Amino acid sequence: MQAIGIDIGGTKVAGAIVDEDGGIVRSSRRPTPARDGDALVDVVAEMIAELSGGEHAVVGVAAAGFIDAAQSNVYYTPNIDWRNEPLREKLEARTGASVVIDNDANAAGWAEFRFGSGQLVSDMVMLTIGTGVGGAIVAGDRLFRGGFGAGAEIGHLRLVPDGLPCGCGQYGCFEQYGSGRALQRYANEIADQGGIGLRLNAAREAGGLDGKVIGDLILARDPGALAALRRLGHAIGTASASLAAVLDPQRFVIGGGVAAAGELLLEPVREAFLEHLPARGYHPEPDFVIAEFVNDAGVVGAADLARIHLAERAR
Template sequence: MSLAIGIDIGGTKIAGAVIDELGEIVDAERVPTPLEPGALEDAVVEMITRLQSHHEVAAVGVAAAGFVDAAQSTVFYAPNIDWRNEPLRQKLEARVGTTVVVDNDANAAGWAEFRFGAGRLVSDMVMLTIGTGVGGAIVANDHLFRGGFGAGAELGHLRLVPGGYACGCGQHGCLEQYGSGRALLRMADEIADAGGIGQRLARVRDEHGALDGRLIGALIMEEDAGAIAALRQLGHWIGEASASLAAVLDPQRFVIGGGVADAGELLLDPIREAFRQHLPARGYHPEPDFVIAELVNDAGVVGAADLARVHVADRVQRAGE
């Protein structure tokens, strides 16, 4: 069975794994993410080399946050790493002696869900990853959508509220400012400040100095009224944005991932409700389903490896034509 290596470069750790054709992890390891780009590249090369020494692999896929060109080669821009027009694929291939492809981390996670997880039974899927920010991936007619330059599917920067909260991308009112984990914290603080159902949120905030994702997540699981109200606000915005995405992309399924997705149906219920409220021509437009992602923390490495495998297979097919 053909094996491939997937590397997922995160803000705090680099995860690497050998993945088989069924999306199963054969071998895996993790190391802290170095801050300096040269040291980071060395750490990726060392991880690939160690995994290669134990397994015969067909290719290596690398997933990282940022804009990657359509050729899966150059990182135009990485928000958390000092990469600007970085020829990462060329550099890594020269050092590891194996075919390497580079892709956006949300693309890799979305592809993993499409191939092996919550989206495996459909041909058209949208994934929204609700973490500190909002990541996105689009699969259309069984193909990952990258756009003309490779920087497509930045769904977190869909303009949702004209003149809304400032976003790190330089614009205002992006989905990321209303549908992310960071937005959930802001909403919870506002509810805590208002009293009423926010009294317990306020007490927990006073006890700990500030609310964080772990504290709010625990309150959501206990079905605290204030925390649930914040989650429902978040779900409303995600549902409204999803209705706009459905009008353009017409997916059969939305897959919701990221840390906030741990809330499960408590999050999906307000998403579905708002989606139906804002879906154009509701009653005549087929409605997609909304599900929680299945692969969680392994999606990045699984997707990166499979995208590398697909790249090699496509190249072989073209050579034989």
């Protein structure tokens, strides 16, 4: 059975028809009218109509933020003015499709579990290292959403007591130490110190230390950029050790732009994980791998979750 997946991002809405093996049959892209929630509903409804060709469709929609346990309403999303938005009801009324809503990190994690780096395990944690830190938890072959549907907000695990302020209103969240934004902060701090930070400083003066510049320096094995990456990896590994104590996953899958560093990132992640793992030497150790999906994880995961949801409702 083919299904449609829609992934609502900060700058674009991506949609695709996805087959049962996670393959993209046909895709579509449109700009995100992020400041106009009603216009965004229009865009998603139009995309569903375009991809379905007027036929009844099974649709999964992935969006950032808190989604209720019924996979129907968006409690809150940070980049769109949706607050308690009945998104499923609106889209079904507009399109006649069978729609389910899910968190975008959940959708991406599910794609990895079903078709990517998470295959062949039953318990997995996905960490998406982007501007912030997204996450997904699969336990016993089931996606974990929590009692209210707003679970697996891994980026807001408290990592440093009374640490840096976070956009969620708290202090010391993992997101402030293990994200792409944190990597930029580390790189700037190393650039300020001179020494191994000389190339970082030169790049900053030439145009700024954005993610691409730092990434290029990492791949060029610049010592300052590698030091910044090691600090990032240490934060990711430290948080992962706490997650392992609670969830006991067989595998951690690392995705997002920073994951392009591959083993250069995973090495310090593993080191910090073992350093902080409770009962090290007696606690089973999960493996750490890089995500396989790059751009299509959200649409693939959303479509597959919608397909599964429909099948469970039909029982």
